[in-house]
Amino acid sequence: LEKYKGIIPAFYACYDEQGEISESRTKELCNYLYKKGVKGLYVGGSSGECIYHSLEERKATLKYVAHQLKGKLTLIAHVGAPSTRDSVILAKYAEELGYDAVSAIPPIYFKFSESSVYKYWTEIMDATTMPFIIYNIPQTTGFDLSLNLFKKLIENEKVIGVKNSSMPVMDIERFKATAGDNFIVFNGPDEQYVSGRIIGADSGIGGTYAVMPELFLMAEKFVSAGDFANARKIQHDINDIIVALCSLNGSLYSTIKEILKQNGVHIGSVRAPLEPVSGDDLNKIASIKALIDN
Ligand code: NAY
Numbered sequence: 642l643e644k645y646k647g648i649i650p651a652f653y654a655c656y657d658e659q660g661e662i663s664e665s666r667t668k669e670l671c672n673y674l675y676k677k678g679v680k681g682l683y684v685g686g687s688s689g690e691c692i693y694h695s696l697e698e699r700k701a702t703l704k705y706v707a708h709q710l711k712g713k714l715t716l717i718a719h720v721g722a723p724s725t726r727d728s729v730i731l732a733k734y735a736e737e738l739g740y741d742a743v744s745a746i747p748p749i750y751f752k753f754s755e756s757s758v759y760k761y762w763t764e765i766m767d768a769t770t771m772p773f774i775i776y777n778i779p780q781t782t783g784f785d786l787s788l789n790l791f792k793k794l795i796e797n798e799k800v801i802g803v804k805n806s807s808m809p810v811m812d813i814e815r816f817k818a819t820a821g822d823n824f825i826v827f828n829g830p831d832e833q834y835v836s837g838r839i840i841g842a843d844s845g846i847g848g849t850y851a852v853m854p855e856l857f858l859m860a861e862k863f864v865s866a867g868d869f870a871n872a873r874k875i876q877h878d879i880n881d882i883i884v885a886l887c888s889l890n891g892s893l894y895s896t897i898k899e900i901l902k903q904n905g906v907h908i909g910s911v912r913a914p915l916e917p918v919s920g921d922d923l924n925k926i927a928s929i930k931a932l933i934d935n
Contacts, residue, residue, distance in 0.1 A: 644715045644741065645802060645825045646843055647680025648857045650850035651688035652706065653894060653901075656909030662698045666908045667705040670851075673906045674714075677854040680844075681715030682706060683744070683804070685731075687781065688848035688894060691719060692749075693912040696727055700734050707738040717774060717846075721745035725761055729768040736769040744774035744804060747784040755790045766799045773799045778806035778829065788815055795820050804846050805829050810836045817841030831857075832883055835876040838864045849883055852897045853933050856882075878932075885929045891918040899926050900933065 652674075655666035674682065684706050685691045685699055694702070703718055710716060718735035720743050722728045732743045745765055747758040766773045775794060779785040785807065794800050803816050806829025817826045818841065828837030831847040834857065838845070850857045856879050863872035889896050892915040898908055899918045903926075910917040918926065 642801065642823070642825055642843075645681070645717075645827075648850055648854060648861055649681040649683055649715065649717070649827070649844065649846045650674055650679055650854065651686050651846055651848045652682045652684045652702075653688055653851060653898065653908055654690040654694070654702065654912065656912070658909065660909065660912060662694070662701050663909065664701070664705050667702060668709045670901075670906060670908050671706055671709040673901075673904075674851060674854065675710060678858060679714065679850070679854055681717060681741070682710065683717045683719060683846045684740075686719035686744070686746075686776070686846075687778065688851075689719065690894065690912055690915065691721070693915070696722070696730060699731060703731070703735055703738055703740070707740065711739050715742075716740045717742045717744055719744050719746075719776065720765060721747075721749075721776065723749060725764050728761070728765050732765050732768050732771070736771050740771065742772040742774050742801065743769065744776050746776045746778060746782050747786075749782050753784065755787065758784060759790060759793060762794065763797070766797060771799070772801040773797075774825070774827070775800060775803040776806070777803060777812075780806070780808070788819060791816060792819060795824070801825060802827060805837075805842075808833075810840050813837050813842050814840045817843075832880050834860055834879070835864060835869075835872045838872075839869065848893070849879075849886065849897065852886075852900050853879065853882060856933075882929060882932050885925070885932065889918065889922040889925055891916045891922050896922065896926060896929070899923075900930050903930055 657663040720731035802825035828842035
């Protein structure tokens with residue numbers, strides 16, 4: 642499971658100027674992050690704007706990333722989709738492309754019982770021979786993974802980890818204490834990377850890593866060396882940046898993409914209803930970029 646331990650940015654949707662998925666820009670972002678020294682990529686999740694993409698677009702992104710980085714980085718495909726049928730199609734495709742693991746949010750829109758969610762995740766797992774990573778993000782899905790359902794899920798040996806984005810760091814501690822050493826708990830909230838790691842997370846997947854990989858790599862270095870005072874300092878810097886990133890009129894992802902663009906990585910904007918950056922935001926973005934660069 643060592644290949645899952647480290648800084649794993651959530652990959653962004655890369656568009657051309659017309660807002661269509663771009664192969665060359667997807668590959669450009671792959672190269673950029675690879676050179677930064679990250680451990681892997683989480684492809685097609687929240688930050689990947691997956692819920693706004695057709696099945697064909699999601700397949701295209703999965704394919705471009707795999708063609709660029711397979712064998713170089715650990716690749717996790719997020720395959721959660723509104724229907725079980727589409728999730729299974731994506732999981733099978735990720736297997737064909739050679740992804741290391743698949744992952745999925747619970748089903749969304751309707752309220753589902755624990756047994757329906759269990760069935761949904763299990764059908765995705767049954768569709769391939771790949772390891773599976775549960776994605777718990779109650780603030781967007783409305784479904785909070787209970788410890789009971791978690792226990793039932795980890796009876797299946799395909800379940801190798803959970804990406805936990807709920808805000809209580811205690812959830813990370815409980816999942817880790819329940820699942821034990823041979824299991825990966827991924828810290829979800831970037832604002833709590835250091836606390837998540839200290840309380841039991843083995844690794845991290847995050848939406849803001851790609852815009853400041855150096856800071857997360859440094860935080861990880863300090864945490865693994867047991868230097869918590871310095872780890873805390875880095876987390877403090879990270880949180881100043883995240884608070885600023887989340888304070889603009891445009892969406893978090895369009896702000897991040899604008900910063901990447903100023904770093905020379907053009908991956909377009911966001912798909913509506915996510916909001917692009919507005920003229921007003923540009924000055925503020927310059928000061929956020931200065932915070933990151935310092
Ligand atoms: C994914 O699936 O793309 C992610 O890992 C995104 C996780 C992020 N959550 C959301 C709702 O975007 O990393 C977090 C988030 O961007 C960060 O904590 C800042 O709030």
